[in-house]
Amino acid sequence: MGIRSVLFGVSGPPVDLDTAAEPDHFRDLNLDHVVTAIVRANPDCRLAPYFHHPVRDADLVRFRQDVFRDLDDRDVLTVVERFAASMRTTRRRVELVARVTHPPQRDRWFLDIALAHLDMLTAFADGLDAVPIRSDGLRAVRDDVREHTRSPGFRSLRDRAERLRDRLAAVRYDMLLRDDKITVARHEAPDDVDFTARVLATFDRFRRRTPYDYRKDAVAAEVATMSTVEANVLDLVVRLHPDLFAELAAFHAEQRDLVPADVVRLDREVRFYLGYLAYLRPLRDAGVATCLPEVSETRGFVAHEVVDVALAAMVLAGGVRPVANDVRLTGAERILVVSGPNQGGKTTLSRTVGQLHYLAALGCPVPGREVRVFLADRIFTHYERKESIDTGAGKLAEELHRMAAILRRATPDSVIILNEIFTSTTVQDARMLSETVLETITELGALCVWVTFIDELSRHNDTTVSMVSTVTDDNATRTYKLVRAPADGRAYAHAIARKHGLTYEQLTARVAR
The missing domain is CATH 3.40.50.300 (P-loop containing nucleotide triphosphate hydrolases)
Structure with missing residues (x-):
């Protein structure tokens, strides 16, 4: 069944929604100022069509009003805002990774994005379960998201991604540096042999005094690129583990459309509510x-x-x-x-x-x-x-x-x-x-x-x-x-x-x- 619409209920969005033009009276009533401000704050969601499409169904109006009432609860609002923020992060990361030119690195970053997205959907379902929801709209979303995260397809995808992550984390290799030549080989040194201290001492004079923390954002623009040397080393590692990296590439190719269409639509629809509430907030304050x-x-x-x-x-x-x-x-x-x-x-x-x-x-x-x-x-x-x-x-x-x-x-x-x-x-x-x-x-x-x-x-x-x-x-x-x-x-x-x-x-x- 998918995730039901939190704006249009069981009937779903009208087919002509995205072609809805700005109403003739918008500029006379200065409503264009309101919508422009909301759209500018949410440039990645195409919110304008929702504001160009009023409804005459009193029941549907009350359906939306009930969602707004739920969002007046700080706990409910926080859960929905976190979902919207995570979706924005996912979109940004997918765009960044698409610009990475080195396939193995691109595939690895995509796996991280997929795992983060799957974790986010699970957290969203848990969050909706934990807060008081009274509206039919958000109750339907809660039930549908929970059903989605418990579905065999979702669990299978998550298990596959986690296995890939664990197998990649277990990869060990040795690097031999001699003059201007780097040799990469399977890891053969005993587990109790650690060259870390010796390497750090050798390269201490080249070390940045304030090292960059790569854990801050695994796919930030400055991280999602490799030097030629790093890329060549990774290529050698790929040659040592061809089956593993072939499976990683297949995962990326098969899950290229990572976010289901109904989750994308849900994000757009909740941003309608969040965007308008954000516009009203200075007035209320x-x-x-x-x-x-x-x-x-x-x-x-x-x-x-x-x-x-x-x-x-x-x-x-x-x-x-x-x-x-x-x-x-x-x-x-x-x-x-x-x-x-x-x-x-x-x-x-x-x-x-x-x-x-x-x-x-x-x-x-x-x-x-x-x-x-x-x-x-x-x-x-x-x-x-x-x-x-x-x-x-x-x-x-x-x-x-x-x-x-x-x-x-x-x-x-x-x-x-x-x-x-x-x-x-x-x-x-x-x-x-x-x-x-x-x-x-x-x-x-x-x-x-x-x-x-x-x-x-x-x-x-x-x-x-x-x-x-x-x-x-x-x-x-x-x-x-x-x-x-x-x-x-x-x-x-x-x-x-x-x-x-x-x-x-x-x-x-x-x-x-």
Whole structure:
């Protein structure tokens, strides 16, 4: 049966997984920043396709969430991290050995790699047996890995490798050095004769004062090469034991694909979990709340103390704590109209809502105290883009074209995020176009977050809700806190200008100086 998928359960990965393209909305929601950071930290595992493939199966989402819950246990996490680290070491060593040009040496290093890999799988099975596992995903992995390590094929391979190692360790030979000639012969000196002290004394003046410890890494790049003299000596030893080294070469040839495909896949899949948790770790360490979203069977959206995950990672790196917000759409509410002063956090809130829906569909924890979502079939975004030089279309025409495409493809189960659209035309035309789009979305019943300067949209009907970004009492400083409140139509442009020294009075005073 092999090792079952810890991401997709008994059904296994979809056949088109590795061809999954980056979703259209990724860059608008800054999710590309998140995935790029995770992939950069795990360059050897091709993790991006997993993050490009959300699921709509609520049971599969909960399956993944249970794995994340298990990994919140430090002991479970340590066992899985050790497996992933060992797999990374195995890959690195196999790549290094492939560059060794001397066959007997290459075959010997490969035997060491094989033994280490077999030991690692056994230790992984033992480790999973020793920790509390509650998720179906990791329980299946534990059972399958244990079955694999107890299988006749695994035991036979391990016995064969250990016998080869022991036979090689028993090889003894004598070297006779005379002038520039080296003679290698079978070991014939009595066992109680030891020339070590005499040889060390003879070559003492050539000895490195701080000798390199070759036990540190048997296949490090500086070790996995031989000088010409060493290689020639080994060739002579091979001639003394042709059958043994022929068996060693056969072992390498037969086990060239050392790591089974399902173990390779398991490594990729656990790195999805580990990579995302590593990305969240600085947020958690800074006190940002995280949770596993509740997947609701009914439409609606509730989010308490949520932040933009990409922005939070960036500002925390600079020592700034992100501002959390609360959002909810319940009952008949489907459209959240966000307005208020510029640079007040409106676009960030819209991205946050989109991120929460997407990350929930991956089964991932999200930055927030409490989140409840309905699994969307698609997420559509409409953020500002540059005018198209290729098509010659103006900005308004391009916006209308994109908006029409969204409305054609969206369903009642979709999430639509609109950010400051129709800003390139007059206020009157923007209001007319926006009302037409809003009416279409209302009839469709899709969940929508709309950042706009047109306050009237928030009073369209009982499906629309208003949120506004807030400022300090002097109207000069943005708090990045958004609250449910009627839109008041104030843009606070004068406060922004005063903050940056750009009011009429400030400019004329500088000119006068």
